[in-house]
Amino acid sequence: MERLPGFRDFYPEPLPHSDVSSIEGRNFLFARWREMARRYGFAEYDAPPLEPVELYTTKSGQEIVNQLYCFTDKGNREVSLRPEITPSLARLVAAHNRHYKKPLKWFSIPQLFRYERQQKGRLREHFQFNADIIGEPTPVAEAELIALLIDSLRAFGLTSEDFRIRLSSRGAWQQFLAQNQVPPEHHESFYLVIDKIERAPREQTEQQLKSFGLSLESVDAFIENGAPTPDLEQILANLSNRGLADYVRLDYRVIRGLAYYTGVVFEAFDQKGNFRAIAGGGRYDNLVKLISNNKVDLPALGFGMGDVVLFELLKDRGLLPPLAPGLTAYCLIEDEQLREASLSLIQTLRDANVQVDYSLTPLKPDKQFKRALESHAEYTVKLERNENGTLSARLRNLASREEKRLAPSEVAQAISRRA
Amino acid sequence: MERLPGFRDFYPEPLPHSDVSSIEGRNFLFARWREMARRYGFAEYDAPPLEPVELYTTKSGQEIVNQLYCFTDKGNREVSLRPEITPSLARLVAAHNRHYKKPLKWFSIPQLFRYERQQKGRLREHFQFNADIIGEPTPVAEAELIALLIDSLRAFGLTSEDFRIRLSSRGAWQQFLAQNQVPPEHHESFYLVIDKIERAPREQTEQQLKSFGLSLESVDAFIENGAPTPDLEQILANLSNRGLADYVRLDYRVIRGLAYYTGVVFEAFDQKGNFRAIAGGGRYDNLVKLISNNKVDLPALGFGMGDVVLFELLKDRGLLPPLAPGLTAYCLIEDEQLREASLSLIQTLRDANVQVDYSLTPLKPDKQFKRALESHAEYTVKLERNENGTLSARLRNLASREEKRLAPSEVAQAISRRA
Numbered sequence: 001m002e003r004l005p006g007f008r009d010f011y012p013e014p015l016p017h018s019d020v021s022s023i024e025g026r027n028f029l030f031a032r033w034r035e036m037a038r039r040y041g042f043a044e045y046d047a048p049p050l051e052p053v054e055l056y057t058t059k060s061g062q063e064i065v066n067q068l069y070c071f072t073d074k075g076n077r078e079v080s081l082r083p084e085i086t087p088s089l090a091r092l093v094a095a096h097n098r099h100y101k102k103p104l105k106w107f108s109i110p111q112l113f114r115y116e117r118q119q120k121g122r123l124r125e126h127f128q129f130n131a132d133i134i135g136e137p138t139p140v141a142e143a144e145l146i147a148l149l150i151d152s153l154r155a156f157g158l159t160s161e162d163f164r165i166r167l168s169s170r171g172a173w174q175q176f177l178a179q180n181q182v183p184p185e186h187h188e189s190f191y192l193v194i195d196k197i198e199r200a201p202r203e204q205t206e207q208q209l210k211s212f213g214l215s216l217e218s219v220d221a222f223i224e225n226g227a228p229t230p231d232l233e234q235i236l237a238n239l240s241n242r243g244l245a246d247y248v249r250l251d252y253r254v255i256r257g258l259a260y261y262t263g264v265v266f267e268a269f270d271q272k273g274n275f276r277a278i279a280g281g282g283r284y285d286n287l288v289k290l291i292s293n294n295k296v297d298l299p300a301l302g303f304g305m306g307d308v309v310l311f312e313l314l315k316d317r318g319l320l321p322p323l324a325p326g327l328t329a330y331c332l333i334e335d336e337q338l339r340e341a342s343l344s345l346i347q348t349l350r351d352a353n354v355q356v357d358y359s360l361t362p363l364k365p366d367k368q369f370k371r372a373l374e375s376h377a378e379y380t381v382k383l384e385r386n387e388n389g390t391l392s393a394r395l396r397n398l399a400s401r402e403e404k405r406l407a408p409s410e411v412a413q414a415i416s417r418r419a
Numbered sequence: 420m421e422r423l424p425g426f427r428d429f430y431p432e433p434l435p436h437s438d439v440s441s442i443e444g445r446n447f448l449f450a451r452w453r454e455m456a457r458r459y460g461f462a463e464y465d466a467p468p469l470e471p472v473e474l475y476t477t478k479s480g481q482e483i484v485n486q487l488y489c490f491t492d493k494g495n496r497e498v499s500l501r502p503e504i505t506p507s508l509a510r511l512v513a514a515h516n517r518h519y520k521k522p523l524k525w526f527s528i529p530q531l532f533r534y535e536r537q538q539k540g541r542l543r544e545h546f547q548f549n550a551d552i553i554g555e556p557t558p559v560a561e562a563e564l565i566a567l568l569i570d571s572l573r574a575f576g577l578t579s580e581d582f583r584i585r586l587s588s589r590g591a592w593q594q595f596l597a598q599n600q601v602p603p604e605h606h607e608s609f610y611l612v613i614d615k616i617e618r619a620p621r622e623q624t625e626q627q628l629k630s631f632g633l634s635l636e637s638v639d640a641f642i643e644n645g646a647p648t649p650d651l652e653q654i655l656a657n658l659s660n661r662g663l664a665d666y667v668r669l670d671y672r673v674i675r676g677l678a679y680y681t682g683v684v685f686e687a688f689d690q691k692g693n694f695r696a697i698a699g700g701g702r703y704d705n706l707v708k709l710i711s712n713n714k715v716d717l718p719a720l721g722f723g724m725g726d727v728v729l730f731e732l733l734k735d736r737g738l739l740p741p742l743a744p745g746l747t748a749y750c751l752i753e754d755e756q757l758r759e760a761s762l763s764l765i766q767t768l769r770d771a772n773v774q775v776d777y778s779l780t781p782l783k784p785d786k787q788f789k790r791a792l793e794s795h796a797e798y799t800v801k802l803e804r805n806e807n808g809t810l811s812a813r814l815r816n817l818a819s820r821e822e823k824r825l826a827p828s829e830v831a832q833a834i835s836r837r838a
Contacts, residue, residue, distance in 0.1 A: 001474055001510055001710055003467055004498060009511050012462035012525065015518055023463045039769045041776030041794070043431035043744045044442045048422055048544070049468065049530065050488075050500070055420055069469075071490035074534050079423060081469070091420055092428050099434055101790070103779060106431065111468065115493050125467070133779075140779040151769065241759045242766040291420055325462045340660045347661040350458045350570065357460030360522060360552075360559040371520070375460070 006115075006124025013324040024323040026127065029307050030109055032155040033129040037107040040148045042131055045106050047088030049113075053078040055087045058290060059260060069115040069124065081113035085130050086284070086302060087291055093134050094292035102135025102298070105144075123308060129279075132302030134288065139231040141301055142264045142283065143238035149268060149279055149303050150239075150247045156310075157319045163278060166251035167236070167266045170282075172229045173252065176222050182212050194219075194255040223252045231264060260284045264301070275313055279305035328415060330372035331358040332382040334365045341391055342383050345408050349381075352412035356381075372398070378418075381411055425534075425543025432743040443742040445546065448726050449528055451574040452548040456526040459567045461550055464525050466507035468532075472497040474506045477709060478679060488534040488543065500532035504549050505703070505721060506710055512553050513711035521554025521717070524563075542727060548698075551721030553707065558650040560720055561683045561702065562657035568687060568698055568722050569658075569666045575729075576738045582697060585670035586655070586685045589701075591648045592671065595641050601631050613638075613674040642671045650683060679703045683720070694732055698724035747834060749791035750777040751801040753784045760810055761802050764827050768800075771831035775800075791817070797837075800830055 003009060010023040034044070053070050070080035082088065085108055093104060108130045115124055131148055133141040146165055153163055170191070177187055193200075193208045197219075206216040228236065228250055239248055256265040265282030269275075281303025288298040314320050329349060333342045342358065349356045357375055359368050372380050382394045393411045396403045406414055422428060429442040453463070472489050489499035501507065504527055512523060527549045534543055550567055552560040565584055572582055589610070596606060612619075612627045616638075625635040647655065647669055658667055675684040684701030688694075700722025707717040733739050748768060752761045761777065768775045776794055778787050791799050801813045812830045815822045816837075825833055 001471065001477070001712070003507075003510070004469060004471060004496065005494075007467035007469065009467070009507075009514075010465040011511065011515065012464055015515055018515065018518075020515070023465055026465075027463070035772075038744070039772065039774050041746055041774060044446070045431055046429040046442055046445075048426035048428070050423055050426065050532075052420065052423060058420070069492070071492065073488070073490065074536055075424075077423065088422075088428075091422070092430065095428075096430065096434055096437065096439070099437075101793070105776075113469075117493055136779055138780065144779055147766070238762065241762040243763065244766070293420070325457070327460055343657065343660040344662065347566070347663070353454075353458065355458050355460060357524075360555055360563055361557065374520070 004124075005120075006122060008123070008125070022323050024325060025311060025320070026307065028321065028323065029129075029310060030127075033107075033109060033152055033305075036148065036152045036155050037129075037131060040105065040131075040144070040151070042105040042107040042148070045089070045092060045108050046110065047082070047085060047092060047108075049082055049111065050079050051082055051088060053080045055091065055291070056080060056083060059087050059287060060258070067114050067116050069113040082110065083112055083114050084304070085110045085112070085128070086132070086287065086304075089130075089132055089134075089302075090288045090291035090300070093298065094288055094296040097296045097298070100135075103141060104134040105131075106134070107131040127307040129305040129307075130302060132300060134300045135298050137285070137299040139234040139264065140238065142231070143235045143242075145281070145301055145303060146235065146248065146266060147239060147242055147244055149266075149281070149305070150244050152305065153268065153278065153310075156314055158313075158317070160246040161271060162313075162317060163247070163268055163270050165248045165266050165268050166254045167232060167248050167264070168250070168252050168254040169229050169232050169264045170255065170261060171231065171263050172226060173255070175229070176226070180212075180214055180218065182214065186212055188259055190214075191255045191259075192257060194253065195257045197223075197253055226250075226252050235264065256280060256282055260287055262286060266303070268305070270313055274316070275309050278309050278313060279303050324376050326355070327357055327375045327377040328355040329357075329379040329381050330368075330375060330377040331356055332365065332368050332372070332380050333358060333362075334368070334382060335385070336362055338383045338385065338391070341408075345381070345383060345393065345411065348409075349412050349415070352416065354412060354415050379415060383408065423543075424539075425541060427542070427544070441742050443744060444730060444739070445726065447740065447742065448548075448729060449546075452526075452528060452571055452724075455567065455571045455574050456548075456550055459524065459550075459563070459570070461524040461526040461567070464508070464511060464527050465529065466501070466504060466511060466527075468501055468530065469498050470501055470507060472499045474510065474710070475499060475502060478506050478706060479677070486533050486535050488532040501529065502531055502533050503723070504529045504531070504547070505551070505706065505723075508549075508551055508553075508721075509707045509710035509719070512717065513707055513715040516715045516717070519554075522560060523553040524550075525553070526550040546726040548724045548726075549721060551719060553719045554717050556704070556718040558653040558683065559657065560718075561650070561685075562654045562661075564700070564720055564722060565654065565667065565685060566658060566661055566663055568685075568700070568724070569663050571724065572687065572697065572729075575733055577732075577736070579665040580690060581732075581736060582666070582687055582689050584667045584685050584687050585673045586651060586667050586683070587669070587671050587673040588648050588651050588683045589674065589680060590650065590682050591645060592674070594648070595645070596631075599631075599633055599637065601633065605631055607678050609633075610674045610678075611676060613672065614676040616642075616672055645671050654683065675699060675701055679706055681705060685722070687724070689732055693735065694728050697728050697732060698722050743795050745774070746776055746794045746796040747774040748776075748798040748800050749787075749794060749796040750775055751784065751787050751791070751799050752777060752781075753787070753801065754804070755781055757802045757804065757810070760827075764800070764802060764812065764830065767828075768831050768834070771835065773831060773834050798834060802827060 008021045014022045068080040113125050261282040262285045263283035267277045268279040283301040285299040380396045393408045427440045433441045487499040532544050680701040681704045682702035686696045687698040702720040704718040799815045812825050812827045
C-alpha cells in the first residue's frame with residue numbers, strides 16, 4: 001500500500017539510497033525556529049488543520065478553491081485542509097480580542113496543504129514557520145518582524161553571503177501609479193505584472209504595462225532609482241540600529257502576488273539565486289476586519305517560511321548537522337545471569353534522565369557492541385560480577401575510549417557530570 | 420466565522436472564562452512524552468495526516484468507514500484523515516524493512532481524526548502519543564513497552580496511587596475458550612462481550628454468554644482466579660526487576676475491542692475510576708503482514724495515549740505547572756533618546772540566547788513595567804545615560820528584587836550566569 005502522491009513519510013533519520021524525509025531533519029528546523037521566535041518574545045499558537053472553505057474564499061475569493069485540498073464532509077460542510085494559517089490566526093485573535101493587549105507577537109509551525117490538479121510530482125503538503133504581529137500600525141512592527149526573519153535564518157549558520165531580504169512596499173507603487181494616473185481599480189492587476197517581471201519575457205511585460213498606459217522604461221527607472229518611502233526608511237534605520245543592515249536591500253520588484261497585502265512586503269532569497277524564495281511576508285491591515293465580519297479591526301503583518309526550500313538550501317551549503325537520533329548509553333548484557341541486575345541499572349539510569357538502550361534478547365557480545373555503535377551511543381555500560389560477589393559497572397566513553405570501573409549506583413552521576 | 424465542530428484552537432496560554440485549549444499545555448505533554456521515549460531509546464517518526472481509506476479498511480474492515488473523517492479527493496481517490504497511526508507505521512516499516520535491524524522501537528505524536536455522525540459535542544481530533552516495538556516476538560518487548568508507558572505517566576508526577584496498568588492476554592482467554600469448546604470463529608464476538616462486561620447489565624452479559632454456551636459464573640471465576648499465562652508471568656517478573664511491579668495488576672476483563680490484537684493487551688486507568696482509559700495497547704502480530712500484502716511479516720506491539728484524558732487527569736490532581744510562555748528579560752525604554760541604543764542591546768541579548776521583549780512604541784514607564792510583569796519576565800533591563808555620557812544598564816531580578824548596575828556589554832553574561 002502506498003502513501004498518497006505529494007505527501008511525505010518522515011523516517012527517524014535519512015535513509016541511504018532513498019529520498020524519504022527524516023523527522024530529525026524536521027525537528028532540527030522546528031527547534032531553531034521555535035527558539036528564535038521565543039527569543040523575540042513571540043508566543044506559540046495553533047489552529048485546526050481543517051477549516052470551513054469560507055475562511056479562505058472570504059480572504060482570497062472563489063478562485064482559491066482550485067488550489068485548496070477541499071471537500072464536502074459527512075455533515076455536508078464545505079471544508080478544506082488549511083493552505084495557510086493566517087486566516088485562522090485572524091479568527092483566533094478576533095474571537096478573544098478583548099483579552100489581549102496589543103500588539104500581539106504570535107508564531108506557529110503548521111502543516112499546510114494544497115491540491116492543484118495539474119501539478120504532478122509537486123508536494124501537496126509542507127510545514128511553514130509563521131510569525132505575525134497584530135495590532136501595531138507603524139513600521140517598528142515591520143522592523144521587529146524582519147529582524148526575527150533574519151535571525152531565524154542566521155540561526156542555521158546562514159550569513160549575509162547566503163541570503164538577503166528584498167524589501168518593498170505597495171505604498172511606494174501606489175505613489176508611482178498615482179503620479180502616472182493609473183486608477184486604483186487597476187492596481188491589483190498591475191501588481192501581478194510586477195510580480196512576474198523577473199521571469200516574464202520583456203516584450204510581454206512591455207505589452208501588459210501599455211494596457212495601464214505605462215512604459216517599461218518608466219517602470220524600470222522606478223525599480224532602479226525609486227527612493228525608499230518614509231516607512232521603508234524607518235525600517236532600514238531600525239534594522240541598522242540592530243546591526244542587521246547588511247541583510248536587507250530595497251527591491252521594488254518584490255510585490256507578492258497575493259491581493260491581501262496592504263503595505264510593506266518582503267521576501268528572503270538565497271544570494272546565488274538557485275532556489276525559490278525562502279520566505280515571504282508583508283503587512284495585511286484589512287484581514288482581521290474581513291474575517292471577523294467587521295467586528296474587530298486590527299492592523300497586522302507576518303511572514304511564512306517553508307521547510308522544503310530551507311532544508312534544500314542548508315543541505316546545499318553544508319549546514320545540516322548529522323541527523324540521527326542520539327543515545328547516551330548502551331547497556332551491554334554479556335552474562336545473562338546479570339540481566340535482572342542490568343534491568344534494574346537501566347531503570348535507575350532512565351530515572352536519572354539518561355537515554356539508555358540495550359538488547360531486549362540475548363545477543364553475542366560483539367553484536368551488542370555493534371548495536372551500541374550503530375545507535376550513536378556516547379557510552380557503553382556493562383555490569384560485572386566481582387570475586388567477592390558484589391557488582392561493579394564498567395563505563396566506557398566511546399569517543400575517548402576512556403574506561404572507568406564504578407559502583408552501579410555511581411553510573412548515573414558519572415554520566416550526567418560529563419557536560 | 421467559526422471553527423468546525425469537534426476541533427480545538429490552541430491559544431498561547433489558558434484564557435480566563437474560556438474553554439479554549441492552550442499550546443503551552445499541549446507542548447508540556449509533548450515534551451515529557453518525547454523525553455521519556457528518548458530515554459527508552461525510541462526513535463521518532465511521522466506519516467501523512469491523510470492516507471488512502473484502504474489502509475484502514477484493510478486493517479479494520481468496511482465498518483470502520485462510519486468512524487472515519489473520510490472523503491473523495493479531487494483526483495477521485497478515497498482518502499481519510501488518519502484515525503490512528505499504526506497502519507501508517509506498518510506501511511513505513513514494511514517499505515524499508517531491509518534497512519533496519521530488529522527490533523525497532525519507534526514513537527510518534529500524531530494528531531488523529533474521527534467523524535461519527537451521531538456524536539454531538541464530542542471532539543473529532545486529538546493528539547496521541549504512540550510507541551511501538553516491531554520485530555520482537557517474546558514478552559521482553561511487552562515489558563519494555565509497558566515500562567515506558569508507566570514512566571511516561573510517572574513523568575508528570577503521577578504515582579501508583581494515581582494509576583494502574585491493567586494487564587491481560589487474549590492468549591489466556593483463548594485457553595479458557597478452548598477448554599469450554601467455544602470454536603475460534605466465535606472468539607471475536609466473545610471478546611466484544613468481555614470488552615463491555617464492566618458497563619453492561621449483568622443479565623445482558625449472561626444472555627450473551629449463553630449464546631457461546633458459557634455461564635456468567637465460569638467467566639466471573641476465570642476473571643477472579645485465572646492464573647497468569649507464562650508470558651504474563653514473564654512480563655510481571657521483568658517489571659518487578661525494574662521496581663515497577665506496583666504499577667501493574669492482572670485483570671482479564673481488559674480485552675480491547677479492536678479485532679487486530681493477537682496476544683497481550685493492557686490499559687492504563689486512574690485509580691479513582693473518574694476517567695476513561697488513559698492509554699491502551701497490546702500485541703498485533705499480523706498487521707505488518709496484512710498491510711504489506713504478505714511481503715513483510717513482523718511481530719509488533721504498541722500503545723497509544725491521548726492528550727485529552729491525560730490533561731484532564733493532571734488538572735484534577737493539581738499536577739499542571741503554570742502554563743504561560745516565559746520570558747527572560749523585558750527591556751524598559753523610558754528615555755526615547757535611548758531607543759536606538761536599547762535596540763542594539765536587545766539584539767546583543769537575543770544573539771546570546773536571551774529571550775527579550777520590549778514595547779515597540781513609546782509607552783509610559785509604569786505601563787512598560789506592567790507589561791514586563793504580565794509577560795512573566797524574570798528580569799527588567801534598562802539603559803541609563805551616565806553623567807560622563809557613557810551608558811550603563813540597570814538589571815533587576817523581578818523575583819528577588821535585586822538590582823545591579825552594569826556596563827551594557829555585561830548584561831548577557833549576568834543573565835546567563837543566573838543558573
